[in-house]
Amino acid sequence: MQEQAFRFGRARHLIGVAGLPPAPQGAVGASTIGVIVLNAGLVHRVGPFRLHVELTRRLNASGYPTLRFDFSTVGDSGASGESQSREQQIIADANDAMTLLRRQAGCTRFVLIGLCSGAQNAHTVACVDDKVAGAVFLDGYAYRTFGYRLRHYLPRLIDLARWRRLLSLHRRSAEKVRGEPVFSTVPSPQTVVRADLAGMVERGMHLCLIYSGGINMFFNHARQFRECFGEVMVHPRVSTRFVRETDHTYVLVDDRKRLIDQIDGWLLSNFPLAQAAAAPVMRAELETLP
Incomplete structure (x- = not known):
């Protein structure tokens, strides 16, 4: 495996780490796939608890070129x-990332991976960029359905002990400070996201x-994939999994390992590889960082 840090992008403002597998992909149609991992919120490119580092290195070992990078700012x-909206900036930054991985590894199609707001950003890019062949959404859009x-x-409602606790706390609840600021992003409407996902699958995306279980305030059962997003969730090119016992940022080593195993297996199943003899040499991209 080769890893190298790059300064790249249309204004040479982006920083990322590209990784090449020990041997290039050789199958026609599959050899062009590169994997790009997006920021999880404001966490920089290593990901929460180094999740993105562990993930990209595992995917390199499996044969996939990867890039983990930081979005603008x-x-x-x-x-x-540039004078752009945040959405325009995300799309442009992702395109710069694809250009870098194409130059370094010959990739022409890409799989995007994002956690939380990273999943929303991956969704935004996948809607408009035909170079995106697949996406892994980790704790992405979720909506409180009737189910x-x-x-x-x-x-x-039927937990009597809970009712007793609530009654005992009634007095203190009136003393709590109200109107505290909430920092969150406004999600896209459910109907829009549902249509977006259907459109991605119709275009041939996986x-x-x-x-x-770390987002149980919005999502609490595997059935909710279909409740939220409709029949497209049972399409052969769509894979869904709800892991109730796992927290949102995969703080436990075993949870991260299981997640990485799942993503690696999904990639190998949907974008299979064939090994060749030697790895390509990493080329300098404007300016490299140690």
Whole structure:
């Protein structure tokens, strides 16, 4: 495996680490796939608890070229100096990342991987860029459906011990500070996201949705994939998995290992590789970083 840090992009403002497998891919049609891992919120390119480092190195070992990078103004990346909306900037940054991986490894099609807001950003790019052949959405868009509310509230309604605790805390609840600021992004409407996912599959994309128990305030059962996004969730090119016992940031080593195993297996199944003799040499891209 070769890894090298790069400064790249239309304004040379982006920082990322590209990794090449020990042997290039050799199958016609599969040899062009590269994997790009996007920031999880404001966490820089290593990912929460180094998840992105462990993931990309595992995928390199399996035979996939990878890039983990920071979007504009996140982590080590600077501003492009352009007058753009955040959505336009994300799309342009992702295109710069694809250009880098194409130059370094010959990739012409890409799989995007993102956690939380990274999944939303991957969704945004996948909607408009035909070079995206697949995406892994980790704790991406989720909506409280009727089924969610039944599963969430019904057990609480019949829990007598819970009612006693609530009554005992009633006085203190009135003393709590109200109006505290909430920092969150406004999600796209459910109908829009549902149509987006259907359009991705219709274009031939492969999708993998893996949700954790860490977002149980929005998502609490495997059935909710279909409740949220409709019949497209049972399409052969769509894989879904709900892991109730896992937290949102995969803090436990074993949880990260299982997640990486799942993503690696999904990639090998949907974008199979054939090994060749020697790895390509990493080329300098404008300016390299140690």
